[in-house]
Amino acid sequence: MKFRSYIRLFAGVLLVTVSTSAIAQSYLENPKYGPDEETRKECAKNLSLYGTFYKHNNYKDAYKPWQNVIRICPAASINTYIRGVRLLKARYEEVADPAQKKALVDSLMMIYDLRITHFNKKGMVLGQKAEDLFTLAPDRYEEAFNIAKEAISIEKANSNPSTLFAYVSIAKVMYDNQKLTADQVIELYSQVSDYIDAQATANPNDDKAKQAKDGIDAIFAGMGVANCDNIIALFEPRFKATPEDVNLCKKIRSLMSANRCTSHPLYLNASIQIFKSEPNADLALDIARLQYEAKNAREAEKYYNEAINLESAVEKRANIYYELALLTFTELKNLPKAREIALKAIEENPNMGKAYKLIGDIYASERNCGSNDFEKKTVYWAAVDKYIKAKQVDPELTDAMDNLINTYSQYYPSKEDIFFYDLKVGDSYTVGCWINERTTVRDRK
Template sequence: MRKKISILVGVLGVAFVTFGQAQNPECPQNLSIFAEHAKVKNYDAAYEPWKMVYENCPELHYATFLFGEKILKDKIESDPANKDKYIKMLTDVYKKGPEYFPKKFTVTNANIDAALLMYDQKLGSDEEIYNLLDKAFKEDSDGFKNPKALYLYFSTLVDLHDAGKKDLQEVFDTYDAVTGKIAEENQELGETIVKLVPKEDEGTLSSKEKKVLAAARQNGENYEKISSSVDSKLGKLADCDNLIPLYQKNFEAHKTDANWLKSAAGRMDEKDCTGDPLFVKLVEALDKIEPSASSKYYLGSLYEEQGNSSKALEFYKQSIDLETDPIKKSKKLTNVANKAAKRGQKSTARNYAQQALDLNPANGTPYLIIASLYANSANECGSTTFEKRAIYWKAAQVARKAGQVDPSLSSRSSQAAASYEGRAPSKQDIFSADMAGKIINFNCWVGGSIKVPNL
């Protein structure tokens, strides 16, 4: 029910009369009265006329439900003696909004709002809250866009598991669904940001675009916090000690289920459980029934675990070639770039990272990989100490781009850039070397150049 009310009170007064011709004649008048009070946040004065309209003519105008939420939330806080009554009324408002105005309110948001109300007011059981959110998510995951509700959905499930009321497989399945949803939202936000950042740099953003960009970055930060919280909540439930016995127990029943095999192998790979023989069984079963980008990638992980990096790279390349989804392909390229970077293959790692960016400019992780590669090459690029340390400016420059295109990485991006800048020549160094504003070319694998900051 979080929608903006953009109709002026004066206009509303005229509109209400039209809507209320066949209604109780007091309805339009009370509607105008409570709307005027609510618009200036005088919710106490708005309550009685609002209540009259809600009880007698709720179909009159959707503003009854929009303002009703604000009015009742205020009453819950300001009149604790009757708190339970107002909570019950607000729950009813959430439920009836979609019934009377289905084009304005959705059942999904109604269930989310009701669950959050129960949680915030410490009402209802974990089962009741979870069931509302589970219904909302499974019936309309596209419309489930509330970060707080996403976290509560998963967090409550974990609590139910800890209480012995939900099994571990359901926790993992929901974790996959929730993190997938967060990734989808971040992707959409990233695409919006990528389109607007060049205009921001040029100073040509319209006032509307500035708001859109600011909102996208804020939402990205919100999803970053939720993503971190979801991972923390999963905690040790997803370590190898839990994963291996669970998948061993279920392997025979699911060894021909490609989706289950992908999920199981993917989680074991993510949690570095690839050294267990079960991982081999999962990967071989998957590659046998459905040779795919996923199965080839996991075969690469197997050889990586065995120390055969050349064979691993061969399968990683096969995986990348087989992948048709550009977002997934970009993620695989990013992972391969990261593995190459860890092996010290700097030029190769940058090449894969750049390919990942070409496929998905909203993927900020490759920028962090490239920045780290540059920072680790200080001793290779330059003939003087000043020139060698200048590479950190380039590393910081690249690291900042990660946060610009991917709001979920804004914190990591800022920290990395600040760390690199701290290792670059100081103002005193620039002055002593008389290098302010000059260009330094990097005659090493990095290539390119950097302009020394002016004092």
């Protein structure tokens, strides 16, 4: 054992001697390695010695000369701090005594502070410091929280995804221990989610950002703080004060959507403000649907048309036309216009069975098409024609259309009525008024 120690020491001294002599001049002339020549020589020796051990993963023997570097020439190299974190963590894992572990955590915190002093990058380094403190000394969560908060206040959207994740993780512990209120947690999540969303959007292939985002959302959802009442109480006064703040509106929309608060007027109003600044088809469609649900038919019509004008995808346009036709039929009660819009949906997508079904419903609802009872009943021929067409283009509608056909065929004119009007089953017939559809005479069974 003594022989092995001797050989190891000899090898180390030899390496130091060779390395030091090779680079002595550059060290001796640079004040970052110490205030005087003697200190710089000592610094060079310890840098070389700990560096050699470190490269061979011999952290135990690297530890003492690394400490000497920190003590006599702390500005010598940023690697002293990067490697020092690993050395301290390795030593932390090796010891069992709680007092020793605590001292090593304190040393690690000091190393981060020294790195900031000599090499800056304060925000990024504070983020790492907070992560390590929370991991190694979770009972110091409040201290870790404040460090992470400062780090993120500096780095903002450039914060490391792991720091953002750690911040929310610590916030959960803070909330569980009544150090944060529900409103504070919502505010914190709103800020962090903006930052991580921006990173995930800017770098869609960045797995770290995506994983952090998923983790942050999961932690927040599990905390149960974001109920609708809390969100509205926190953000409605802010919205009223600055409704033109698009970023605020986006926060409101994101939080309310995630927590199923979309029926509240605040969600709709925030969405409208975003649309004013950043119009797009999807948002216009969402607003149209919200207005429809709120029974604001004219406003819904307006935003459906906005969505149609902004949408370039054919199938999406067809669906928007269909929804607008449905609104025009059910809320605006304009049957001719509803049919006109439904036909535009079919132009975009000829296989849209539900649009044919809607036209059938429109016809079947018409009660004033004709000057007598016979003519009024002929609208059911036209309606059934559309139901037949609907199941032809979309077989999945077959059962539903068959039910409607059976229902409305009971309202056909009787055979006697047909004979009275000098017609017979199978004849061609044009349904009158605005419908003006060519159809086939059928009798009630």
